[in-house]
Amino acid sequence: EPEVTQTPSHQVTQMGQEVILRCVPISNHLYFYWYRQILGQKVEFLVSFYNNEISEKSEIFDDQFSVERPDGSNFTLKIRSTKLEDSAMYFCASSGSGIQYFGPGTRLTVL
Amino acid sequence: KQEVTQIPAALSVPEGENLVLNCSFTDSAIYNLQWFRQDPGKGLTSLLLIQSSQREQTSGRLNASLDKSSGRSTLYIAASQPGDSATYLCAGGGTYKYIFGTGTRLKVLA
Numbered sequence: 001e002p003e004v005t006q007t008p009s010h011q012v013t014q015m016g017q018e019v020i021l022r023c024v025p026i027s028n029h030l031y032f033y034w035y036r037q038i039l040g041q042k043v044e045f046l047v048s049f050y051n052n053e054i055s056e057k058s059e060i061f062d063d064q065f066s067v068e069r070p071d072g073s074n075f076t077l078k079i080r081s082t083k084l085e086d087s088a089m090y091f092c093a094s095s096g097s098g099i100q101y102f103g104p105g106t107r108l109t110v111l
Numbered sequence: 112k113q114e115v116t117q118i119p120a121a122l123s124v125p126e127g128e129n130l131v132l133n134c135s136f137t138d139s140a141i142y143n144l145q146w147f148r149q150d151p152g153k154g155l156t157s158l159l160l161i162q163s164s165q166r167e168q169t170s171g172r173l174n175a176s177l178d179k180s181s182g183r184s185t186l187y188i189a190a191s192q193p194g195d196s197a198t199y200l201c202a203g204g205g206t207y208k209y210i211f212g213t214g215t216r217l218k219v220l221a
Contacts, residue, residue: 031206031207033208033209035209035211042200042211042212042213042214043155043200043202043211044211045204045208045209045210045211048206048207048208050206050207055206055207056207056208058208091154091155095206098143098160098162098206099143099145099157099160100145100157100202100209101157102147102154102155102156102157103154104153104154105153105154
């Protein structure tokens with residue numbers, strides 16, 4: 001069964017460094033999403049992407065964040081200058097016709 | 112602003128019981144309502160999706176219903192098993208965004 005994959009599974013970085021989280025959505029899907037979950041808190045929407053542009057974004061998704069679909073298969077989330085409060089599990093999701101399929105997540109730890 | 116609430120926050124039951132988990136949302140303009148399962152430290156596993164034209168979905172021992180007029184969804188788990196122990200999340204929204212509830216942490220005792 002097709003699935004969303006994410007790399008790396010765990011990323012440790014120093015505050016102020018740039019990180020890129022990678023996702024490979026399910027191949028025939030057209031809608032892509034990033035969510036995050038801070039430890040012990042609920043899953044929060046960050047951004048959605050369709051037709052090579054951002055469809056919707058939350059207040060969390062400020063100028064420090066960007067998304068890109070650099071080729072036909074990858075979907076990336078970049079955080080330019082990480083802060084301690086960016087430490088969270090980041091989930092990528094994709095959908096084709098309604099149901100959103102989530103990847104296993106990347107645990108980002110900012111020291 | 113859409114808010115999604117799940118009740119109860121935690122539930123501990125003996126094996127074999129039938130369970131009802133509740134999800135309520137403030138804005139009835141929900142296009143999709145999806146239920147997920149999350150094991151500790153893991154990702155989200157999709158359980159059931161109810162789209163706007165539907166009122167319920169069933170998969171095995173799980174049944175989810177959606178009442179848009181009251182802004183409520185219910186996940187029914189029949190004959191619970193220890194392997195059902197996990198956090199159950201509901202999420203509602205449209206094509207471009209889901210809002211998640213805070214989850215119900217379920218523990219089924221053998």
